[in-house]
Amino acid sequence: MIRLKLRPRPGMVCRQAVELVMDYVDGALSSAQRLRFERHLTACLDCPEYLAQTRAVITLAGSITPDDLTPRMRSELTGLYRRWLSDKS
Numbered sequence: 001m002i003r004l005k006l007r008p009r010p011g012m013v014c015r016q017a018v019e020l021v022m023d024y025v026d027g028a029l030s031s032a033q034r035l036r037f038e039r040h041l042t043a044c045l046d047c048p049e050y051l052a053q054t055r056a057v058i059t060l061a062g063s064i065t066p067d068d069l070t071p072r073m074r075s076e077l078t079g080l081y082r083r084w085l086s087d088k089s
């Protein structure tokens, strides 16, 4: 199963960024969205890690491409990150 090693670090900006991660991996973002997301990546310590792990999950999943990600996989990845961001314990 998918296991992400993520440290608690809530942040509004990251919440916005995570909404874009899957579409970014998919190449589904507009150029303006992609630029905004990449700008956040350069300023954030955690989102690049999340992006890398998202890509690693896709790679480890085998022969699938981002386009083959099921809606369930997408929601699970996004849900993991949302729970990480909201876990303040």
Ligand SMILES: [Zn+2]
Binding pocket: 013, 014, 017, 040, 044, 045, 046, 047, 048
């Ligand atoms: Zn971030």
